[in-house]
Amino acid sequence: MKRMKAKIAYDGSGFAGYQVQPDSRTVQQELMKVLKTIHKGEIVQVVASGRTDAKVHATGQVIHFDTPLSIPDSGWLKALNVLLPEDIRVAEIHEAPEGFHARYHAxxxxxxxxxxxxxxxxxxxxxxxxxxxxxxxxxxxxxxxxxxxxxxxxxxxxxxxxxxxxxxxxxxxxxxxxxxxxxxxxxxxxxxxxxxxxxxxxxxxxxxxxxxxxxxxxxxxxxxxxxxxxxxxxxxxxxxxxxxxxx
Amino acid sequence: MKRMKAKIAYDGSGFAGYQVQPDSRTVQQELMKVLKTIHKGEIVQVVASGRTDAKVHATGQVIHFDTPLSIPDSGWLKALNVLLPEDIRVAEIHEAPEGFHARYHAxxxxxxxxxxxxxxxxxxxxxxxxxxxxxxxxxxxxxxxxxxxxxxxxxxxxxxxxxxxxxxxxxxxxxxxxxxxxxxxxxxxxxxxxxxxxxxxxxxxxxxxxxxxxxxxxxxxxxxxxxxxxxxxxxxxxxxxxxxxxx
Structure with a gap:
């Protein structure tokens, strides 16, 4: 299992905020949907540095997730940006340092x-x-x-x-x-x-x-x-x- | 009757282009809708320098329309920008020179x-x-x-x-x-x-x-x-x- 750390940007205009909530389009939901596709139906939890509200934008939000897949960083970058909607972009993604946590270590x-x-x-x-x-x-x-x-x-x-x-x-x-x-x-x-x-x-x-x-x-x-x-x-x-x- | 000349800007993302067409949101339609409101139900024709296609933007499109109303330029600017949707803005509006035509005189x-x-x-x-x-x-x-x-x-x-x-x-x-x-x-x-x-x-x-x-x-x-x-x-x-x- 590897932990991946990513810097993401999103246009908040089309989202009810970062965090998953029922019947609303959120950034976390879109990220999890794409990771589920990449992991062939397995649910992958995504942890962000913190929430952002509806309509709030991000140019440097940080997230992490765990994966059993062996994909090079450039492969992750390409796959995520192809699958994600255009109002979310992954700017950088790397394997996280040992024990890294996007929220607790901010x-x-x-x-x-x-x-x-x-x-x-x-x-x-x-x-x-x-x-x-x-x-x-x-x-x-x-x-x-x-x-x-x-x-x-x-x-x-x-x-x-x-x-x-x-x-x-x-x-x-x-x-x-x-x-x-x-x-x-x-x-x-x-x-x-x-x-x-x-x-x-x-x-x-x-x-x-x-x-x-x-x-x-x-x-x-x-x-x-x-x-x-x-x-x-x-x-x-x-x-x-x-x-x-x-x- | 006065002829008004206006410089307008629009975000083309939400429009099926400039020109009115059935069942589509267009810039011309939004302009005419607002002018009809200002003229208490009278239809006011709007003439632009030319059409723009769906998704094409404008920062300096020019239009003209005729009006019997005596409103100062600053009043027109304010009224139009209050009534228009936020993806169309009137940047400038003045009484047009004698015989001015937005399309023919471009x-x-x-x-x-x-x-x-x-x-x-x-x-x-x-x-x-x-x-x-x-x-x-x-x-x-x-x-x-x-x-x-x-x-x-x-x-x-x-x-x-x-x-x-x-x-x-x-x-x-x-x-x-x-x-x-x-x-x-x-x-x-x-x-x-x-x-x-x-x-x-x-x-x-x-x-x-x-x-x-x-x-x-x-x-x-x-x-x-x-x-x-x-x-x-x-x-x-x-x-x-x-x-x-x-x-």
Whole structure:
């Protein structure tokens, strides 16, 4: 038995999220369907670094699965990309290091959130960026972002009723990038609570649009209460970009 | 009665082309539906610079329509973009110059054809670029492109049975652009025959992949026969980028 580690990308537009659920098209279901075909009807479990929600995209999700088959890496890459639907692509696949686990060994993740500041949003990006009509104040957003860096209890930035008890997480990097009319927020951390990136994005955009002050952000973190933060930014602006592993 | 001229963009993925046809979703149909709503049930004809096929995109299609309504340009822009589906956007709209006609007065058009040379195509570009696995020889493609410049009978580059008699057209510019792994062909001319841009793209790519020689291209043009040229490149790589008017 070999464990395979793969980096995958998917366009979240056509999926009810990553994780299998009844009567919905999901990324995990499509992966398992193809692996079942390759394994002649045997069910193969697929483990990802974590779930992503409906309409959330991935450019660097990581998965693992176990297989008794002896197929070279290039053969796996070709077979999976031929059999998978076009909105999921396998970018890389290799035999995993001994004991590797895509979820348990994830040491950090990077997400990217994309806004489009164009006057009229392009029909080509409507599922891939969130349109902001008013011009946000990027300097204020950058100042406010500093409050997130470090280790904090992120209860204010977690969807309610998640069942997660420990809400302390470490944000290592939170930066903005401008690409023409596109504005990206790039956030890297040890791990993220449910909806955490989208609530941070929504809150920082409220600062950018003058609906919240820069100085409020530290208080919002200290409140440890979801109601203190801004709205959850829309799912289709979010990308899981990278998962780090020590091994 | 005022004549309005608008520049529109659309994602061709969800359309059976520009022109109205029974039981199919088309760009013209969506435009007319919205204009009928704005005109309280009155049918408003929409005239475009020309048709585009199923899955072909536009970033700069031009249309005109007549209206008795007195709405400022900014009001038209807002109303149309609120009512239109998200895969059609109006980028600009103004009152047209006296006697303007979107089709008859089109003095030139620019099309762009996009290929993706990445090892694995991104799930985000599958409807917007055509994946080329083998590395094409761009220098050869550029050399071959020179034969198209000028005024020629383009019968070899026209889908059969179009009913068009005069197949002489002028190509003013044919250039390639590299944007990372993307390869674009930009072609500008007086007008284009049915499938002409896609057959030129397909033929030049065959040169790039070594399936045709650079020197063959002049002979293909001279043959004045569709069978002489290469395959018609796929529709979803094509963009109508600009329509020029003298007035």
């Amino acid at each position: 040491a950090g993740k990077t997400y990217r959130y994309k806004w489009d500041r164009s006057q009229v949003i392009s029909p080509f990006t409507r599922n891939y960026m969130v349109h902001i009509k008013q011009r946000p104040d990027l300097v204020k957003m950058q100042q406010a972002a500093e409050a997130f860096i470090g280790t904090h209890d992120f209860s204010s930035f977690c969807a309610v009723n998640t069942g997660v008890v420990d809400k302390v997480r470490t944000v290592r990097r939170l930066e903005f990038e401008e690409h023409g009319e596109e504005l990206h927020m790039v956030i890297e951390g040890s791990g993220f609570l449910y909806n955490m990136v989208r609530i941070i994005a929504g809150t920082l955009m409220e600062v950018g649009l003058g609906r919240k002050n820069v100085s409020e952000v530290a208080d919002i973190i200290a409140a440890k209460e979801r109601g203190a933060a801004g709205k959850t930014a829309a799912a289709h602006g979010l990308y899981l970009e990278n998962v780090e592993y020590d091994c | 003095a030139g058009k620019t099309y762009r054809y996009k290929w993706d040379r990445s090892q694995v195509i991104s799930p985000f570009t599958r409807n917007y670029m055509v994946h080329i696995k083998q590395r094409p020889d761009l220098v050869k493609m550029q050399q071959a492109a020179e034969a198209f410049i000028g005024t020629h009978d383009f019968s070899s580059f026209c889908a059969v049975n179009t009913g068009v008699v005069d197949k002489v057209r002028t190509v003013r510019r044919l250039e390639f652009e590299e944007h990372g792994e993307e390869l674009h062909m930009v072609i500008e001319g007086s007008g284009f025959l049915y499938n002409m841009v896609r057959i030129i793209a397909g033929t030049l790519m065959e040169v790039g992949l070594g399936r045709k020689n650079v020197s063959e291209v002049a002979d293909i043009i001279a043959a004045k026969e569709r069978g002489a040229a290469g395959k018609t490149a796929a529709a979803h790589g094509l963009y109508l980028e600009n329509v020029e008017y003298d007035c």
